[in-house]
Amino acid sequence: MTTSIAKAPAKALPVPTGETQPFWDGCRNHELRIQQCSACGHYQFYPRLYCTACMSEQVEWVRASGRGTVLSFTVVYRPVTKAFAEEVPYVVALVTLEEGPQLMSNIIECDPEQVAIGMPVESVFEDWSEDIAVLKFRPVLA
Amino acid sequence: MESLRGKVAIVGAADTEVGVVPQLSATQLYVNAAKRALEDAGITKDEVDGLITCNSFVEPYMYHAEMIAEYMQIFPRYCLNVATGGGTTLAILHHAAAAIASGMCHTVLITMADNMLSGLSRDRAIEAMSTAGHAQFERPYGPPIPAFYALIAQAHMHAYGTTGEQLAAVAVACRRHASMNPAAQMRDPITVDDVVNSRMIASPLHLLDCSLVSDGGAALILTSAERARDFPHPPVYMLGVGEGHSHEHISQARDLTTSAAKEAGERAYAMAGLGPKDIDVAELYDCFTPVVVIELEDLGFCPKGEGGRFVEDGRIELGGELPVNTHGGLMSHCHPGHPGSMFSVTEAVFQLRGICGPRQVKDANIAFVHAQGGIMSTHCSMILGKEVG
Numbered sequence: 001m002t003t004s005i006a007k008a009p010a011k012a013l014p015v016p017t018g019e020t021q022p023f024w025d026g027c028r029n030h031e032l033r034i035q036q037c038s039a040c041g042h043y044q045f046y047p048r049l050y051c052t053a054c055m056s057e058q059v060e061w062v063r064a065s066g067r068g069t070v071l072s073f074t075v076v077y078r079p080v081t082k083a084f085a086e087e088v089p090y091v092v093a094l095v096t097l098e099e100g101p102q103l104m105s106n107i108i109e110c111d112p113e114q115v116a117i118g119m120p121v122e123s124v125f126e127d128w129s130e131d132i133a134v135l136k137f138r139p140v141l142a
Numbered sequence: 143m144e145s146l147r148g149k150v151a152i153v154g155a156a157d158t159e160v161g162v163v164p165q166l167s168a169t170q171l172y173v174n175a176a177k178r179a180l181e182d183a184g185i186t187k188d189e190v191d192g193l194i195t196c197n198s199f200v201e202p203y204m205y206h207a208e209m210i211a212e213y214m215q216i217f218p219r220y221c222l223n224v225a226t227g228g229g230t231t232l233a234i235l236h237h238a239a240a241a242i243a244s245g246m247c248h249t250v251l252i253t254m255a256d257n258m259l260s261g262l263s264r265d266r267a268i269e270a271m272s273t274a275g276h277a278q279f280e281r282p283y284g285p286p287i288p289a290f291y292a293l294i295a296q297a298h299m300h301a302y303g304t305t306g307e308q309l310a311a312v313a314v315a316c317r318r319h320a321s322m323n324p325a326a327q328m329r330d331p332i333t334v335d336d337v338v339n340s341r342m343i344a345s346p347l348h349l350l351d352c353s354l355v356s357d358g359g360a361a362l363i364l365t366s367a368e369r370a371r372d373f374p375h376p377p378v379y380m381l382g383v384g385e386g387h388s389h390e391h392i393s394q395a396r397d398l399t400t401s402a403a404k405e406a407g408e409r410a411y412a413m414a415g416l417g418p419k420d421i422d423v424a425e426l427y428d429c430f431t432p433v434v435v436i437e438l439e440d441l442g443f444c445p446k447g448e449g450g451r452f453v454e455d456g457r458i459e460l461g462g463e464l465p466v467n468t469h470g471g472l473m474s475h476c477h478p479g480h481p482g483s484m485f486s487v488t489e490a491v492f493q494l495r496g497i498c499g500p501r502q503v504k505d506a507n508i509a510f511v512h513a514q515g516g517i518m519s520t521h522c523s524m525i526l527g528k529e530v531g
Contacts, residue, residue, distance in 0.1 A: 020278055071297070073296060080284045104275075
């Protein structure tokens with residue numbers, strides 16, 4: 001479920017905040033963490049101080065299954081900056097996690113043309129530095 | 143909630159030169175637009191007691207509206223700088239109407255401009271393109287701005303069978319209208335084949351599914367309906383206005399194929415006491431072709447999922463069922479960033495005045511204007527008419 005890709009791209013490293021640090025700590029250990037409300041059971045991402053369903057402060061970090069489906073995607077042919085140039089064409093997607101929350105990611109380890117809406121995917125982590133690993137997804141092999 | 147219906151009118155409207163305008167700075171474009179709108183309204187700057195702007199990306203000021211007031215030596219009692227991305231124009235009109243109706247001020251000057259084409263250094267142009275999206279949860283994935291909208295387009299195609307050719311019909315219609323507008327930046331007609339054969343940027347969006355990068359500005363003068371009859375041009379009344387706001391980041395959107403344009407439109411129709419069938423001309427935000435398709439659905443011009451079929455066969459072109467973006471839109475008239483929708487409003491005013499020459503919609507009495515900002519995030523709809531009644 002995890003793999004390490006030894007690449008040192010000249011991309012801007014995400015800067016964790018106090019609120020998001022537990023997520024990034026999880027990523028560093030190649031583990032996808034999201035928040036769950038202890039009061040109502042609601043799962044949420046990105047991390048927040050309160051539960052968006054019931055406004056409870058009792059939001060806890062839990063390990064997500066890492067499984068999800070492609071909600072939508074695009075194959076990018078014109079990179080946003082030079083740092084992404086060698087990856088063209090690359091897939092930017094929205095993924096709906098099994099637990100409910102949706103997030104943006106890349107779908108990797110596949111032919112971009114084979115990505116489809118509804119495709120099952122699983123989490124995979126790319127190590128960008130000693131502290132930062134970036135959450136990505138790859139197709140679940142049938 | 144007391145209705146703003148018919149309480150406020152646009153009595154001055156003007157565009158600067160648009161497209162490639164290297165001879166004017168961003169601030170100069172704001173002031174040039176303002177001067178033209180004051181002249182159109184036949185008033186002096188001393189009669190302005192409310193001033194609203196949006197900040198310039200190229201030449202920002204911490205207190206931008208105050209900066210423009212200072213530059214022009216206007217001393218307003220109401221001064222506001224608004225920012226809701228591409229939706230800013232109509233949000234500003236909404237604020238201006240509320241300020242006039244509540245007596246905070248009598249005569250509002252709205253001026254918006256930028257020179258995204260000529261005014262940016264290479265580094266700042268890259269910054270403009272690469273700083274969209276959530277810094278931790280979107281930008282690491284490398285989405286250029288078209289990719290955000292491509293996610294919406296792909297979802298719409300999957301759900302409703304919308305085709306690339308249908309999206310292209312939006313660009314074709316805008317270009318046809320621009321070909322009849324001497325002010326437009328891009329005037330050579332294009333075909334559906336031209337669009338779908340242009341370079342793929344972020345699938346399913348091709349280069350010609352994307353709007354322009356431009357310089358330009360526009361300004362409006364608003365006042366109360368009671369005072370509006372004392373100006374050189376017939377007033378254009380604000381009959382309905384409504385907003386809808388659903389998210390900031392597309393990855394947090396509650397729905398990819400139905401936007402908060404639905405709430406914005408419903409609120410505007412309810413205030414105006416009008417419906418989609420009453421609209422003679424529509425100026426809809428068109429930063430990318432799929433946006434128009436989704437707006438047509440969410441604003442009730444066709445059922446959800448029918449937008450792709452609706453834009454085919456010249457239905458949104460002049461002479462069609464609902465002429466859309468008669469000036470050429472962001473696709474072909476100009477797109478200087480946040481001010482983009484100002485040109486939708488000035489065009490609606492010019493259509494209702496009946497002065498648009500070859501691109502005039504016959505018997506245009508009611509115009510619909512819609513703007514959105516962010517990535518389908520913040521929406522404002524406005525219905526304008528020649529008569530209050």
